[in-house]
Amino acid sequence: xxxxxxxxxxxxxxxxxxxxxxxxxxxxxxxxxxxxxxxxxxxxxxxxxxxxxxxxxxxxxxxxxxxxxxxxxxxxxxxxxxxxxxxxxxxxxxxxxxxxxxxxxxxxxxxxxxxxxxxxxxxxxxxxxxx
Amino acid sequence: xxxxxxxxxxxxxxxxxxxxxxxxxxxxxxxxxxxxxxxxxxxxxxxxxxxxxxxxxxxxxxxxxxxxxxxxxxxxxxxxxxxxxxxxxxxxxxxxxxxxxxxxxxxxxxxxxxxxxxxxxxxxxxxxxxxxxxxxxxxxxxxxxxxxxxxxxxxxxxxxxxxxxxxxxxxxxxxxxxxxxxxxxxxxxxxxxxxxxxxxxxxxxxxxxxxxxxxxxxxxxxxxxxxxxxxxxxxxxxxxxxxxxxxxxxxxxxxxxxxxxxxxxxxxxxxxxxxxxxxxxxxxxxxxxxxxxxxxxxxxxxxxxxxxxxxxxxxxxxxxxxxxxxxxxxxxxxxxxxxxxxxxxxxxxxxxxxxxxxxxxxxxxxxxxxxxxxxxxxxxxxxxxxxxxxxxxxxxxxxxxxxxxxxxxxxxxxxxxxxxxxxxxxxxxxxxxxxxxxxxxxxxxxxxxxxxxxxxxxxxxxxxxxxxxxxxxxxxxxxxxxxxxxxxxxxxxxxxxxxxxxxxxxxxxxxxxxxxxxxxxxxxxxxxxxxxxxxxxxxxxxxxxxxxxxxxxxxxxxxxxxxxxxxxxxxxxxxxxxxxxxxxxxxxxxxxxxxxxxxxxxxxxxxxxxxxxxxxxxxxxxxxxxxxxxxxxxxxxxxxxxxxxxxxxxxxxxxxxxxxxxxxxxxxxxxxxxxxxxxxxxxxxxxxxxxxxxxxxxxxxxxxxxxxxxxxxxxxxxxxxxxxxxxxxxxxxxxxxxxxxxxxxxxxxxxxxxxxxxxxxxxxxxxxxxxxxxxxxxxxxxxxxxxxxxxxxxxxxxxxxxxxxxxxxxxxxxxxxxxxxxxx
Numbered sequence: 001x002x003x004x005x006x007x008x009x010x011x012x013x014x015x016x017x018x019x020x021x022x023x024x025x026x027x028x029x030x031x032x033x034x035x036x037x038x039x040x041x042x043x044x045x046x047x048x049x050x051x052x053x054x055x056x057x058x059x060x061x062x063x064x065x066x067x068x069x070x071x072x073x074x075x076x077x078x079x080x081x082x083x084x085x086x087x088x089x090x091x092x093x094x095x096x097x098x099x100x101x102x103x104x105x106x107x108x109x110x111x112x113x114x115x116x117x118x119x120x121x122x123x124x125x126x127x128x129x130x131x
Numbered sequence: 132x133x134x135x136x137x138x139x140x141x142x143x144x145x146x147x148x149x150x151x152x153x154x155x156x157x158x159x160x161x162x163x164x165x166x167x168x169x170x171x172x173x174x175x176x177x178x179x180x181x182x183x184x185x186x187x188x189x190x191x192x193x194x195x196x197x198x199x200x201x202x203x204x205x206x207x208x209x210x211x212x213x214x215x216x217x218x219x220x221x222x223x224x225x226x227x228x229x230x231x232x233x234x235x236x237x238x239x240x241x242x243x244x245x246x247x248x249x250x251x252x253x254x255x256x257x258x259x260x261x262x263x264x265x266x267x268x269x270x271x272x273x274x275x276x277x278x279x280x281x282x283x284x285x286x287x288x289x290x291x292x293x294x295x296x297x298x299x300x301x302x303x304x305x306x307x308x309x310x311x312x313x314x315x316x317x318x319x320x321x322x323x324x325x326x327x328x329x330x331x332x333x334x335x336x337x338x339x340x341x342x343x344x345x346x347x348x349x350x351x352x353x354x355x356x357x358x359x360x361x362x363x364x365x366x367x368x369x370x371x372x373x374x375x376x377x378x379x380x381x382x383x384x385x386x387x388x389x390x391x392x393x394x395x396x397x398x399x400x401x402x403x404x405x406x407x408x409x410x411x412x413x414x415x416x417x418x419x420x421x422x423x424x425x426x427x428x429x430x431x432x433x434x435x436x437x438x439x440x441x442x443x444x445x446x447x448x449x450x451x452x453x454x455x456x457x458x459x460x461x462x463x464x465x466x467x468x469x470x471x472x473x474x475x476x477x478x479x480x481x482x483x484x485x486x487x488x489x490x491x492x493x494x495x496x497x498x499x500x501x502x503x504x505x506x507x508x509x510x511x512x513x514x515x516x517x518x519x520x521x522x523x524x525x526x527x528x529x530x531x532x533x534x535x536x537x538x539x540x541x542x543x544x545x546x547x548x549x550x551x552x553x554x555x556x557x558x559x560x561x562x563x564x565x566x567x568x569x570x571x572x573x574x575x576x577x578x579x580x581x582x583x584x585x586x587x588x589x590x591x592x593x594x595x596x597x598x599x600x601x602x603x604x605x606x607x608x609x610x611x612x613x614x615x616x617x618x619x620x621x622x623x624x625x626x627x628x629x630x631x632x633x634x635x636x637x638x639x640x641x642x643x644x645x646x647x648x649x650x651x652x653x654x655x656x657x658x659x660x661x662x663x664x665x666x667x668x669x670x671x672x673x674x675x676x677x678x679x680x681x682x683x684x685x686x687x688x689x690x691x692x693x694x695x696x697x698x699x700x701x702x703x704x705x706x707x708x709x710x711x712x713x714x715x716x717x718x719x720x721x722x723x724x725x726x727x728x729x730x731x732x733x734x735x736x737x738x739x740x741x742x743x744x745x746x747x748x749x750x751x752x753x754x755x756x757x758x759x760x761x762x763x764x765x766x767x768x769x770x771x772x773x774x775x776x777x778x779x780x781x782x783x784x785x786x787x788x789x790x791x792x793x794x795x796x797x798x799x800x801x802x803x804x805x806x807x808x809x810x811x812x813x814x815x816x817x818x819x820x821x822x823x824x825x826x827x828x829x830x831x832x833x834x835x836x837x838x839x840x841x842x843x844x845x846x847x848x849x850x851x852x853x854x855x856x857x858x859x860x861x862x863x864x865x866x867x868x869x870x871x872x873x874x875x876x877x878x879x880x881x882x883x884x885x886x887x888x889x890x891x892x893x894x895x896x897x898x899x900x901x902x903x904x905x906x907x908x909x910x911x912x913x914x915x916x917x918x919x920x921x922x923x924x925x926x927x928x929x930x931x932x933x934x935x936x937x938x939x940x941x942x943x944x945x946x947x948x949x950x951x952x953x954x955x
Binding site: 023065066 | 592593598664666691692693953
């Protein structure tokens with residue numbers, strides 16, 4: 001596990017893309033927070049808090065289609081790139097930036113402070129835009 | 132903009148829409164969904180606004196809605212999408228040779244495709260004096276504004292000529308403005324296109340009670356006035372004073388532009404099943420189009436046309452419009468009238484009528500039947516079952532099995548959940564419609580009006596009403612009908628699997644067999660799926676259909692399974708799981724109970740519960756614990772109970788002959804046998820069996836998908852029951868003599884259901900759709916067919932009867948159960 005600092009983010013190498021089944025998801029636990037890592041259509045990698053904005057359902061357990069996931073509890077559809085619920089539902093789950101290196105290993109960027117201690121939506125969203 | 136420039140590969144093809152109304156704009160919206168950047172689009176509309184919701188003109192007249200509220204696409208909408216809106220401009224004709232649209236002002240606009248959606252206009256009969264001020268149609272915002280203006284003042288009088296849907300809505304709206312309103316109708320009863328005499332009379336009585344004067348057999352001789360209307364003179368010489376005359380004598384397709392362009396027209400612009408006119412560059416949709424001899428004046432068919440036309444404009448080229456069946460409902464607050472299809476039996480004796488009349492309650496229902504199929508329905512006073520009758524009509528359901536209850540409504544054919552609710556229009560706004568999601572009537576009406584939505588799916592998306600268990604769907608549909616009025620139609624005549632495709636479940640299934648499609652990507656490719664890898668609706672359905680079609684070769688796709696079936700446990704609200712081992716026939720031993728108790732203690736299971744299916748539920752298990760727990764349960768001799776699956780769940784039994792003093796057969800033993808044969812099979816939906824040892828029926832076999840009731844002389848077999856959200860007793864299939872026959876019928880019935888029901892359709896709605904007679908024909912009248920069904924089931928079971936828990940433990944699939952990484 002290598003770490004590097006940039007803009008108050010800590011980057012973790014979390015494993016190869018092949019550790020996640022195609023159109024699947026796995027969870028990374030970070031200081032008590034579950035982060036869902038998705039391998040979406042075209043092997044696009046996304047990371048969002050494993051918590052549906054509706055009733056906190058575990059998004060990592062949902063069916064992945066295109067670049068979206070359907071929450072297993074009540075069927076909300078979340079856009080993985082933005083963390084936003086697909087209309088007409090309204091809500092957003094925090095995103096985390098990810099990178100995939102030449103060897104196909106995923107790195108996950110998490111804020112230096114645990115997300116629940118920071119104005120999480122602002123920070124994480126701004127940072128995710130750099131990714 | 133006056134030069135004709137041929138489009139080149141660098142410039143986008145140009146699409147010109149003539150007519151800025153609901154049909155044309157809906158087509159554009161559908162097109163933008165499919166191909167957002169394909170065309171450079173120009174829209175001509177001769178009214179000075181964006182696109183508004185014409186079906187809300189009635190509420191606008193009665194003051195319930197305002198113009199901004201009924202706008203569907205305001206001018207920003209066009210600007211945001213780079214669409215040029217040329218409002219207030221009229222198109223003169225299309226120069227088809229030079230491919231240019233000519234406006235009234237002499238402007239010429241080149242095109243690659245034209246879409247004509249010019250709608251219709253009121254038909255004004257040649258009555259002398261009809262050209263004066265104060266004589267209006269009821270078609271546009273301008274008409275409504277003029278009507279409201281004319282109603283201003285005391286003691287104002289209005290005459291509405293034409294007692295059809297539109298005329299009556301106009302009359303009710305004007306009455307709401309305090310006008311004295313008289314409706315003149317030339318035929319024997321009002322709404323004679325939609326209602327028979329009896330229902331028409333009831334409606335006339337209701338309207339009179341509300342102060343609207345209704346005259347039938349009334350012909351207008353002339354409209355009086357001197358440039359401004361002052362009254363109406365009837366054929367019999369009677370004169371009615373009037374400050375306003377509304378002509379609601381029907382509509383005619385507006386085909387001026389098409390005719391001026393020498394396009395082939397009859398009553399409307401003639402189009403084929405792709406909405407293409409006789410010119411391959413020109414499409415037509417909506418009220419101006421004539422398809423297979425029919426023109427449509429309601430919104431639902433127009434929306435179906437829009438979808439098909441957009442599909443072709445976007446070069447998908449696969450959708451076909453096959454015509455629509457329409458139903459109508461009067462949009463007058465507190466008056467429940469519904470009509471669909473034929474309103475009376477023909478004279479040739481092949482059709483018959485069923486009539487129910489209760490004058491005291493003000494309820495009248497009539498069904499027109501032919502060959503045991505519903506051809507039409509007229510409902511007055513109680514319209515709750517309108518959408519159900521319409522569904523029976525559209526699907527061509529054989530109703531011979533429910534004849535005796537048909538007129539009493541769906542509630543009496545099984546659904547005693549929500550069915551008994553009273554007339555929807557009379558419910559208060561705070562009446563709860565959807566019990567699952569706590570949605571009240573007022574919420575739904577508000578959502579329909581504020582969000583301008585027309586379909587059940589949209590109401591579900593916005594309010595969640597009927598989006599969970601679905602048992603209130605009939606009420607929601609009825610509410611939509613009473614809010615949207617005649618323009619609401621329950622559902623498109625063909626229901627696609629999901630938004631990824633236009634194909635129905637049945638079509639997809641047929642293609643899997645006929646084209647021998649063996650995996651999900653093959654289905655996507657063969658049937659032109661619009662999405663790369665489907666959605667959470669279609670993928671589980673396709674996975675099941677493929678599994679059912681090719682049991683020996685299909686490679687199950689775990690990522691296309693709902694989480695419960697993927698991890699063989701039931702997800703709970705907090706993300707933990709519940710684990711239910713199979714307990715054959717509900718019979719257990721002290722040792723088994725001890726093993727379960729030890730597992731529950733070892734894994735610190737927070738809740739242990741006895742289920743309704745005679746087994747034990749271990750709740751609150753962490754996902755990471757599942758494989759270890761399964762291993763321990765496997766070691767103790769248990770397999771998965773499939774309590775999580777669209778599959779065989781339980782076989783519930785009573786103690787039967789072995790102990791019970793009333794027991795007639797070995798119901799426990801038979802139940803265990805049935806469970807051993809059927810466990811592990813995947814189904815369109817969950818499937819429950821029960822075996823009762825005598826007609827006291829302690830195992831509640833008559834509310835199961837398949838129920839066996841033992842009697843002294845043998846076994847009664849019952850099918851299609853449901854004890855859940857829609858309580859529905861089973862229907863009697865047959866009686867057999869031996870346990871072997873019970874097994875034959877059970878497996879054959881299951882296989883028929885597996886092969887022919889749609890995904891997520893339980894046996895009860897499936898049997899209501901296809902009819903018990905059909906099931907009997909396949910199982911009773913065709914013994915060799917029954918045998919092959921059983922054989923196919925047995926073959927499928929050879930591959931399906933593997934304990935998924937043992938498989939998962941053996942596979943050591945840590946990617947499913949272990950976190951990818953735990954960071955400090």
